[in-house]
Amino acid sequence: MSERNSPECSSMDRRKFMLRGAAGIAAYALPGSAEARAQEDKKVVYGIVGAGNRGRNTHLRIANKYLPEVQVAAICDITKANLDQALADTPGAKGYDDYHKMIETEKGIDAIIVAVPNFLHAEVTVAALNAGKHVLVEKPMAIHMADADRMIEAARRNHRVLQVGQQSRYGTVYEKMIQLVKDGEIGDLEYIVGNLYRGDWNPHSWKYKDTQTGVETNWRFLTHCAGSALLEDGIHELDVIHWVAGAEPSTVQAIGGNNVLKDRQTIDNAGLLINFSNGLRCVFSYTIYSPGVPDNRTLRLLGTKGEMTWGIGTAEEMRGTGNAEIVVIPYSGKAEKVVVPRLTPEERASWHEEAGGVSTDVESLREHIAFLASVTKGAPVFADGQVGKDAAHISLAAERSLRTGRVFPWSEESAI
Numbered sequence: 001m002s003e004r005n006s007p008e009c010s011s012m013d014r015r016k017f018m019l020r021g022a023a024g025i026a027a028y029a030l031p032g033s034a035e036a037r038a039q040e041d042k043k044v045v046y047g048i049v050g051a052g053n054r055g056r057n058t059h060l061r062i063a064n065k066y067l068p069e070v071q072v073a074a075i076c077d078i079t080k081a082n083l084d085q086a087l088a089d090t091p092g093a094k095g096y097d098d099y100h101k102m103i104e105t106e107k108g109i110d111a112i113i114v115a116v117p118n119f120l121h122a123e124v125t126v127a128a129l130n131a132g133k134h135v136l137v138e139k140p141m142a143i144h145m146a147d148a149d150r151m152i153e154a155a156r157r158n159h160r161v162l163q164v165g166q167q168s169r170y171g172t173v174y175e176k177m178i179q180l181v182k183d184g185e186i187g188d189l190e191y192i193v194g195n196l197y198r199g200d201w202n203p204h205s206w207k208y209k210d211t212q213t214g215v216e217t218n219w220r221f222l223t224h225c226a227g228s229a230l231l232e233d234g235i236h237e238l239d240v241i242h243w244v245a246g247a248e249p250s251t252v253q254a255i256g257g258n259n260v261l262k263d264r265q266t267i268d269n270a271g272l273l274i275n276f277s278n279g280l281r282c283v284f285s286y287t288i289y290s291p292g293v294p295d296n297r298t299l300r301l302l303g304t305k306g307e308m309t310w311g312i313g314t315a316e317e318m319r320g321t322g323n324a325e326i327v328v329i330p331y332s333g334k335a336e337k338v339v340v341p342r343l344t345p346e347e348r349a350s351w352h353e354e355a356g357g358v359s360t361d362v363e364s365l366r367e368h369i370a371f372l373a374s375v376t377k378g379a380p381v382f383a384d385g386q387v388g389k390d391a392a393h394i395s396l397a398a399e400r401s402l403r404t405g406r407v408f409p410w411s412e413e414s415a416i
């Protein structure tokens with residue numbers, strides 16, 4: 001097998017990446033460019049709602065450690081231990097246990113990072129947008145399509161940035177695969193095969209307390225809190241598949257259920273079949289009872305002349321900061337490895353390797369850099385409300401399909 005480096009990625013600077021990645025995507029650019037210019041000269045003030053695993057270990061860590069242009073002024077969490085830890089990591093920030101109060105009191109906040117459990121994303125986001133704040137909301141954007149619409153509408157009405165935490169859009173590997181497809185490396189793309197095989201949800205997740213029974217349950221086990229296991233994870237891969245396919249799905253169907261982890265409402269396995277309106281087809285498989293298996297997140301693209309695969313390895317290798325390898329195999333001819341650096345030289349120089357399973361990934365850092373460019377310069381939002389909504393739509397359509405046995409046409413949005 002021969003090897004080819006990706007000069008485009010190795011020479012690409014961070015800013016170019018964002019601008020190129022965002023090209024042609026529908027945007028919520030700020031209409032008042034004077035406001036954007038004024039913002040450029042001062043720090044962007046963040047408020048963080050949700051200081052659990054993601055809020056604290058990713059968003060807060062990125063803001064405190066990598067983004068000198070950001071000041072975290074306030075943090076809100078209803079779990080005192082998480083809030084105290086986050087405040088200890090952020091000298092000068094004020095703590096709140098009520099996000100309404102935080103938004104009302106902290107007039108200087110420019111942007112709110114929403115990292116609470118899924119069922120709360122819509123209400124926090126809409127309240128923040130209505131208060132004139134920009135919002136970076138974690139994926140899944142919402143657990144109901146109508147909520148996603150409300151969020152998009154609130155951003156439009158208030159002329160504020162709404163970005164969704166689909167951070168895979170900000171990595172180098174998928175972008176390179178799309179480029180290789182466009183360059184004709186595998187002929188016409190016809191078929192996409194993806195998978196996610198992972199372990200069970202974090203046992204330290206916040207516990208939802210049932211008001212009637214007082215029983216406390218990991219929020220990721222409950223449909224009304226998580227929306228769907230596919231919304232919780234799998235949504236990253238499904239978003240990428242949608243991006244790679246370059247067209248709307250026409251139908252989504254799925255099988256699945258709880259074969260191993262039977263102590264919950266949310267499923268532990270699924271198999272999806274997606275038809276796209278451009279004739280492309282996709283198969284995606286998913287389990288959450290399979291920790292540590294090799295090749296656990298792969299994307300395989302089959303075209304008329306050959307195939308392309310990424311994702312040989314474990315999640316740690318795949319989400320790491322080393323070089324990624326895409327393997328291109330023509331149906332006749334020799335296989336070739338395309339090496340894709342995950343970090344630019346500039347990023348590598350300032351990257352802090354984290355110890356002890358802490359999950360700061362370069363895609364999440366880039367999502368903040370892109371968000372800041374939208375807030376301060378009116379740059380188009382790549383992972384915007386529509387991207388977030390479509391990713392949630394696919395996940396929810398699959399969830400409904402595997403529960404009802406029906407095939408869901410894309411147009412039947414109101415049914416999900």
Ligand SMILES: NC(=O)c1ccc[n+]([C@@H]2O[C@H](COP(=O)([O-])OP(=O)(O)OC[C@H]3O[C@@H](n4cnc5c(N)ncnc54)[C@H](O)[C@@H]3O)[C@@H](O)[C@H]2O)c1
Pocket residue numbers: 049050051052053054055076077078079082097098099115116117118120138139140165166167202204205206207232
């Ligand atoms: N993009 C990614 O790769 C990624 C990875 C992990 C999690 N996430 C998302 O981040 C979000 C949070 O996940 P997590 O792993 O941090 O969960 P978690 O259970 O570790 O933390 C949730 C936090 O929200 C707090 N909370 C609950 N209700 C609240 C309220 N009303 N007001 C303020 N705080 C409240 C809890 O006390 C807890 O600290 C979820 O939407 C999840 O899907 C995204």
